[in-house]
Amino acid sequence: MNEVIIATKNEGKAREFVQMFEPYGIVVKTLIDYPELPDVEETGETFAENALLKAESAARLTGRPAIADDSGIVIDALDGRPGVYSARYAGLEKDDKANNRKVLEELDGVEEEKRSARFTCVLAVSFPDNREPIIVEGACEGRIAYEDQGVNGFGYDPLFIPDGFDGTMAQMKAAEKNAISHRAIALQKLRAALPELAGEPK
Template structure:
């Protein structure tokens, strides 16, 4: 497997996956390279269901293995919200600033020691043949800040303080983020299921 379709049109995610796959010698194509492919409606009730919907569609339509992630922010004080609705938490149109503002508003009276949260990621790999799909999970524990800080990353990164850090995910470098992110951990777990991705030829 020397090429994989990453089923996303999110430029931020595309860059992250490209950085993660580069050491494995795998060429990454994304839906940005296949503008003719239709959008997949994320109708699943879990991260795993949504990830598989996207990966399966891309694999069938391109004839190549496809990987998709569904990820989001899970906040304890909000009973797990925004969860699978993270991308459109503030409305149908994806708007990072509006999403962050909604989270801050809902947590306005929640004290620092009760703002626990985690980024969760489920990766699904679908194949164009009849092989069973593969799944891997990754989590990054942390807390929610009281205001947005930082210019790096995307989504909820300016609000999320990773465990062991005093700054938000948006204040650390992309390289460092890739060592602690939920997506990086999910990919690391997926590599154990796909030894050929590690370049050992098995």
């Protein structure tokens, strides 16, 4: 497998996948390269259900194996919210700053030891033939900061401090983040489950 289709139009996710697959000589195409394809309504109640919906649609419409990511942040003090609603937590329009602002407002007054959270990523691979889809999950544990910090990354990166670090993911260089992120952990599991992706870095 020297080329994969990532079923996303999120430029931040697309950029991370390109960076992760590049050392293995794998070309990444995304739904940004297929503007004619319709958006998939994420009607699932779990990350896995939504990832599979997106992967199956992309594989069916392109006739190529497709990988879809569904991910988000799970905050313990908010009973697991935003969870699967992470991208649209502050409203139907995807607005990272508004989402982060809403999380900070809801955590106002919550002390540091109760601000635990984790980024979760589920990757689903769907094939245009009759092969069973593959689903793997990765998580990165950490806590929510008291304010936005850093300008790198996207989504909730400016709020999320991974365990073992003092700064947020948005304060990390891309290579540093890609070594520990929920997406990187899920991708490692996917490479173990899918031999075609298990080449050695070039």
